[in-house]
Amino acid sequence: MSGAKGQIHDLGYKRYVGTRRPPSTRWRVIARHQISFAWKTWWRFKAALGIAIIATCITSGLMLFASERSTSVGLAQAIVKPLIDSALPESIIWFCRAGFLVSLTIGAGVVASDVQSGAFTFYFARSVKPFHYVAGKLVGLCALLAIIVFAGPMVISGLRVGIADSPEQLIEMLPYLGKTAIIGAVATLAYAAVPLGFSALLHNRRHALALWAAYYLIFGEMMHALGRASDSSGWIAAIDIPHAVQALAYDLYDIKFRAQRDANIPVEAAVVALAAHVVLAIAIVLHRVRAAQRAGIGGGA
Amino acid sequence: MxxxxxxxxxxxxxxxxxxxxxxxxxxxxxxxxxxxxxxxxxxxxxxxxxxxxxxxxxxxxxxxxxxxxxxxxxxxxxxxxxxxxxxxxxxxxxxxxxxxxxxxxxxxxxxxxxxxxxxxxxxxxxxxxxxxxxxxxxxxxxxxxxxxxxxxxxxxxxxxxxxxxxxxxxxxxxxxxxxxxxxxxxxxxxxxxxxxxxxxxxxxxxxxxxxxxxxxxxxxxLIDRHPHRIRVECDQPRALASVLAAEDHVARIIFERAGVLIETRDPDRCYDQLAAAVLDKGITVSSLSSPDNNLGAVFEYLTGDGRR
The missing domain is CATH 3.40.50.300 (P-loop containing nucleotide triphosphate hydrolases)
Structure with missing residues (x-):
C-alpha cells in the first residue's frame, strides 16, 4: 500500500498551482457526480434504462409493423385510432413506470443517504451552499430521468414523423415532436423533483424510499380511485402522478374520448397537480437541506 | 492575522x-x-x-x-x-x-x-x-x-x-x-x-x-498545586525514601515493585537531594523518570480538575 517511509521526503510537498472555480459552479460538479454515481452499478440506473429501451423498441415495432391495426385508447372509451397514432400515447405510462423505478433506486434516497452516510460534511465543509447542493442533485436527477422518460418518447415520435406517408404529412406531423418534448420534460421534472422532495423528508434512506413508494403506489392509486368515484371531474385523480402525466399526453396528442371517462382528468387539473407537486417538492428539499446544514446534521459518526 | x-x-x-x-x-x-x-x-x-x-x-x-x-x-x-x-x-x-x-x-x-x-x-x-x-x-x-x-x-x-x-x-x-x-x-x-x-x-x-x-x-x-512525580528505580528504595521523607516539599512516597515514586512540590530541590542521597548511601539507580513529562499526566490532572 504505502511505499518506503523515506519516499514522502523524496516526493516533497508540491503546492497546487492553478486557478480555482468559483463556488457558483459547484452544482455542476454535484450533478455530474450524481450521474456518474448512478451509472456505477447495473441495478441503480441501467435496469430502468433497459426497460425504457425495451418500451421504445416495442412501441416502435408496433408503429412499424402493425401500423394499420386499430386500437382503442383508454378502456375502449376513446376514439379508435390506428396503432401508428395510439402507440406513443399509450406507451407514456410504460416510461413513467421506468421513471418510477429510477426514483426508487436513486431519486427518493438522494438526500437521506447523504445525511445518513455523512456526505453532508464532505459537501458543506467545502465551498458549497445548500442551493448549489439542491440544484446539483436536481439537475443530475433530471439528466438521468430525461434519458428514460424524455429520450424514449422523443425517439418514438421522431420515428412517427419519419415514417410519414408524404412530405405534407411529415410537415403536418412536426408539432408531434414539440408535444412529445413537453410531455417528456414535465414527466422528467415530476419524476426527478418529487422523489427528491421525499428523500429530504426523512434522514433514513430506507424510510424515505418506503414513504415515496407508499405515496406513489398507494396514496396516488387511492386518489385516482376516489376521483373515479366522486364528482370532482378528475381533479382529485390528478394527484396520481402517472395518470396526470398520461392525461397531459392524451390532451396533447388529441385523444378524444367518446364519453366522460371514469376519472377522466382534465388537462388543467393535470398541469396544476404536476406543477404543485414539483414546486412543493423543491421547496421542501431546499428547506430541509438548509435546516440540516444549519444544524450540522450528517457530521456525526 | x-x-x-x-x-x-x-x-x-x-x-x-x-x-x-x-x-x-x-x-x-x-x-x-x-x-x-x-x-x-x-x-x-x-x-x-x-x-x-x-x-x-x-x-x-x-x-x-x-x-x-x-x-x-x-x-x-x-x-x-x-x-x-x-x-x-x-x-x-x-x-x-x-x-x-x-x-x-x-x-x-x-x-x-x-x-x-x-x-x-x-x-x-x-x-x-x-x-x-x-x-x-x-x-x-x-x-x-x-x-x-x-x-x-x-x-x-x-x-x-x-x-x-x-x-x-x-x-x-x-x-x-x-x-x-x-x-x-x-x-x-x-x-x-x-x-x-x-x-x-x-x-x-x-x-x-x-x-x-x-x-x-x-x-x-501552571499546575503547581499538583505534586510533580519522579519515579526512581533503584536497589535500595527504602534507604532513598528515608532520606527524602523528612523533606517538607515531598508530599508522598509510594513504594513500587522496582523503586519509589516520589511526589514533590519542588522538583528542582528534589532532584538535587536525590543526587546527594544516591551518592551518600551508595544507591544504584537503574532508571529515573518523570511521568509528569508525559502528556497523559497533564491531561489527567486537567480533566481531573474538571470533574471535581
Whole structure:
C-alpha cells in the first residue's frame, strides 16, 4: 500500500498551482457526480434504462409493423385510432413506470443517504451552499430521468414523423415532436423533483424510499380511485402522478374520448397537480437541506 | 492575522451544550485538540470547518466566518471522524470529486487527486474501490480528500483512530510533513500519545470548555498545586525514601515493585537531594523518570480538575 517511509521526503510537498472555480459552479460538479454515481452499478440506473429501451423498441415495432391495426385508447372509451397514432400515447405510462423505478433506486434516497452516510460534511465543509447542493442533485436527477422518460418518447415520435406517408404529412406531423418534448420534460421534472422532495423528508434512506413508494403506489392509486368515484371531474385523480402525466399526453396528442371517462382528468387539473407537486417538492428539499446544514446534521459518526 | 480567532464562542444542540465560551487564537503550526469523548472537540472542529454556526460569540478562520463565507472554506481541508461515504468509488474518483467540490477545475482535479493520494502513500491502491480498504487505508484516503485542493488550514478529526501502529507512525510522519510545508493543522484525539507524537502544542477541552492551552510543559508548570512525580528505580528504595521523607516539599512516597515514586512540590530541590542521597548511601539507580513529562499526566490532572 504505502511505499518506503523515506519516499514522502523524496516526493516533497508540491503546492497546487492553478486557478480555482468559483463556488457558483459547484452544482455542476454535484450533478455530474450524481450521474456518474448512478451509472456505477447495473441495478441503480441501467435496469430502468433497459426497460425504457425495451418500451421504445416495442412501441416502435408496433408503429412499424402493425401500423394499420386499430386500437382503442383508454378502456375502449376513446376514439379508435390506428396503432401508428395510439402507440406513443399509450406507451407514456410504460416510461413513467421506468421513471418510477429510477426514483426508487436513486431519486427518493438522494438526500437521506447523504445525511445518513455523512456526505453532508464532505459537501458543506467545502465551498458549497445548500442551493448549489439542491440544484446539483436536481439537475443530475433530471439528466438521468430525461434519458428514460424524455429520450424514449422523443425517439418514438421522431420515428412517427419519419415514417410519414408524404412530405405534407411529415410537415403536418412536426408539432408531434414539440408535444412529445413537453410531455417528456414535465414527466422528467415530476419524476426527478418529487422523489427528491421525499428523500429530504426523512434522514433514513430506507424510510424515505418506503414513504415515496407508499405515496406513489398507494396514496396516488387511492386518489385516482376516489376521483373515479366522486364528482370532482378528475381533479382529485390528478394527484396520481402517472395518470396526470398520461392525461397531459392524451390532451396533447388529441385523444378524444367518446364519453366522460371514469376519472377522466382534465388537462388543467393535470398541469396544476404536476406543477404543485414539483414546486412543493423543491421547496421542501431546499428547506430541509438548509435546516440540516444549519444544524450540522450528517457530521456525526 | 490569526488562522483561527474564537471569541466567547458557544454552541448548543438544543439544551445540550457542545462548546462553551471558548476564546482561542491559533497562529499556526500543529495544535493537538485533546479531550475525552463528548468533550466538544468535534463541535469545535466543525465550527472551524464551517459546518456549524456558533450559537453565541464569533469564530473566524483567516478573518472570515467559515459558516457564512463559502470562499474561505476553499482554504480549509477537513477530514471528518466518520468515513462511510461513497464506498463504491475508487480512491482516485473519490479524491477527484472532493477536489472539484473544493474548486479545482475539472482538467486539474485528476492530477491534484493523484498528488494528494501519493502524499498519503496510497498510489498502489489508487484505482481500488474504497469499499475494500482497511481502516488505515480509509484514513489515508480521507486525509487525501482533505489535502487535494491544497488548503492552508487542515482540520483532522481523530485521524488515527483504529489505525494499526505501523500505519500510525507513517500517517504521523506524513502529517508532520504537511506542517513542514507551511500548513496549519488542528488534530483532535482522545488518545494522548497520538498527539504527543505530533506536537507539544495542545488545547485541552473538557465538557465544552477549554481547560488549558499552550505548550504541554508550560501547562504542566501552571499546575503547581499538583505534586510533580519522579519515579526512581533503584536497589535500595527504602534507604532513598528515608532520606527524602523528612523533606517538607515531598508530599508522598509510594513504594513500587522496582523503586519509589516520589511526589514533590519542588522538583528542582528534589532532584538535587536525590543526587546527594544516591551518592551518600551508595544507591544504584537503574532508571529515573518523570511521568509528569508525559502528556497523559497533564491531561489527567486537567480533566481531573474538571470533574471535581
Amino acid at each position: 490569526s488562522v483561527v480567532a474564537a471569541d466567547r464562542c458557544s454552541k448548543w444542540y438544543g439544551h445540550v451544550l457542545g462548546v462553551s465560551d471558548v476564546t482561542w487564537n491559533l497562529q499556526g503550526g500543529i495544535v493537538g485538540l485533546l479531550g475525552p469523548n463528548g468533550a466538544g472537540k468535534s463541535t469545535l472542529i466543525k465550527m472551524m470547518a464551517g459546518l456549524l454556526r456558533p450559537s453565541r460569540g464569533t469564530l473566524s478562520v483567516f478573518g472570515a466566518s467559515p459558516f457564512a463565507d463559502v470562499g474561505v472554506r476553499r482554504r480549509i481541508g477537513y477530514a471528518p471522524e466518520h468515513e462511510s461515504t461513497w464506498d463504491e468509488l475508487t480512491a482516485r474518483e473519490l479524491v477527484t470529486v472532493m477536489a472539484r467540490l473544493a474548486g479545482v477545475p475539472a482538467d486539474r482535479a485528476p492530477t491534484a487527486a493523484e498528488r494528494a493520494i501519493a502524499e498519503m502513500g496510497m498510489t498502489d491502491a489508487i484505482d481500488r474501490r474504497v469499499k475494500g480498504f482497511s481502516k488505515g487505508m480509509r484514513q489515508r484516503t480521507k486525509l487525501a480528500t482533505a489535502i487535494a485542493h491544497d488548503p492552508d488550514f487542515l482540520l483532522l478529526d481523530e485521524p488515527l483512530t483504529g489505525v494499526d501502529p505501523v500505519a500510525r507512525v507513517d500517517i504521523v510522519d506524513r502529517i508532520k510533513k504537511l506542517a513542514e510545508a507551511g500548513k496549519t493543522i488542528v488534530i483532535s484525539s482522545h488518545v494522548l500519545y497520538e498527539i504527543e507524537a505530533l506536537t507539544s502544542e495542545i488545547v485541552v477541552i473538557y465538557r465544552g470548555q477549554v481547560l488549558a492551552e499552550g505548550n504541554v510543559y508550560e501547562i504542566r508548570k
